Amino acid sequence: xxxxxxxxxxxxxxxxxxxxxxxxxxxxxxxxxxxxxxxxxxxxxxxxxxxxxxxxxxxxxxxxxxxxxxxxxxxxxxxxxxxxxxxxxxxxxxxxxxxxxxxxxxxxxxxxxxxxxxxxxxxxxxxxxxxxxxxxxxxxxxxxxxxxxxxxxxxxxxxxxxxxxxxxxxxxxxxxxxxxxxxxxxxxxxxxxxxxxxxxxxxxxxxxxxxxxxxxxxxxxxxxxxxxxxxxxxxxxxxxxxxxxxxxxxxxxxxxxxxxxxxxxxxxxxxxxxxxxxxxxxxxxxxxxxxxxxxxxxxxxxxxxxxxxxxxxxxxxxxxxxxxxxxxxxxxxxxxxxxxxxxxxxxxxxxxxxxxxxxxxxxxxxxxxxxxxxxxxxxxxxxxxxxxxxxxxxxxxxxxxxxxxxxxxxxxxxx
Numbered sequence: 348x349x350x351x352x353x354x355x356x357x358x359x360x361x362x363x364x365x366x367x368x369x370x371x372x373x374x375x376x377x378x379x380x381x382x383x384x385x386x387x388x389x390x391x392x393x394x395x396x397x398x399x400x401x402x403x404x405x406x407x408x409x410x411x412x413x414x415x416x417x418x419x420x421x422x423x424x425x426x427x428x429x430x431x432x433x434x435x436x437x438x439x440x441x442x443x444x445x446x447x448x449x450x451x452x453x454x455x456x457x458x459x460x461x462x463x464x465x466x467x468x469x470x471x472x473x474x475x476x477x478x479x480x481x482x483x484x485x486x487x488x489x490x491x492x493x494x495x496x497x498x499x500x501x502x503x504x505x506x507x508x509x510x511x512x513x514x515x516x517x518x519x520x521x522x523x524x525x526x527x528x529x530x531x532x533x534x535x536x537x538x539x540x541x542x543x544x545x546x547x548x549x550x551x552x553x554x555x556x557x558x559x560x561x562x563x564x565x566x567x568x569x570x571x572x573x574x575x576x577x578x579x580x581x582x583x584x585x586x587x588x589x590x591x592x593x594x595x596x597x598x599x600x601x602x603x604x605x606x607x608x609x610x611x612x613x614x615x616x617x618x619x620x621x622x623x624x625x626x627x628x629x630x631x632x633x634x635x636x637x638x639x640x641x642x643x644x645x646x647x648x649x650x651x652x653x654x655x656x657x658x659x660x661x662x663x664x665x666x667x668x669x670x671x672x673x674x675x676x677x678x679x680x681x682x683x684x685x686x687x688x689x690x691x692x693x694x695x696x697x698x699x700x701x702x703x704x705x706x707x708x709x710x711x712x713x714x715x716x717x718x719x720x721x722x723x724x725x726x727x728x729x730x731x732x733x734x735x736x737x738x739x740x741x742x743x744x745x746x747x748x749x750x751x752x753x754x755x756x757x758x759x760x761x762x
Contacts, residue, residue: 355410357444371396373553386548387527393678418492421471426503428453431473454478455625462487476512490519501530532671563681564688566715569722589660594644597665606644616642663691670707702734
């Protein structure tokens, strides 16, 4: 129970009012370590309660220092704007009975307005790396009194190329401070990165990403080509049971095309990708959250940092190129003990990619056949032990060693 975690009474009261009856596994393990001022490396799935796991002890720490001069005490770095706004909102709800205030600093918003807000010294700044670097260069923000640095979704930040920016920001945090690194996955690049910025950290590993998502039915449907995939997508959105669905593509162009096609066929669809302006992205997410839109067609921008309840169907129109990306996509459903379904449309060029992801995650996807739209492609005729397609090309005969014998016919002597 959260009441057993020795937190400030006003925080406990707020959790009760918000309906938090018990602590999740990541909260039970991480909160005492954070309260004990330990650097932390946490691997936990999206939807496991990790945001509350770092916000509650951080708020407790700030409340214990209320008599000290006003300053930015906590910096939370995140990869995308949407996640920054969600953390700011969650923090404000938990701190509603206190005087602690949060501010999100992201691109796509007026720099001068942010500059004025920073002068009022928020206790917690939630920021994306690029915009924060701009404010540090402008000297509109000082991290000299920082107590806690949080890197949330660190794997995504590095995937997006923010490593150099994050390291520059870490250099500005000269005051002795606690560092908390949260990541859904722990590839070697994250482990090396953690070694550089964490000081004798404790590790909290909740459900390794290869073992999680037991509440999600994972299926594949074979497809002949992109036109066939579009027919399958329409069938699935017509016949599957869902409250909200996300359709993932690997390109912005395809997301826009499918959005137009689905709306033409009267689905309540919308698109979400990097070419959409911040105002439009925010409106789309709110429409999806409220149910006005129930089919979101998105690139991997939405695979992380999108906190919308009621998503019970994920369709991979394109198979993602990496196993971790697949994990993040399907992690939009089956959250907090609810059941979900993931369906991936697999054409012949995607078979080996799909097989690699199966092997990486140590799972076997269930084969789903839609009789009305059965594919001519039935999968590889021959499979390797790895599950990949065996090559049908005949192997060339090895060249003979030594001097080849002459096959010339000797001419007959003239008689």
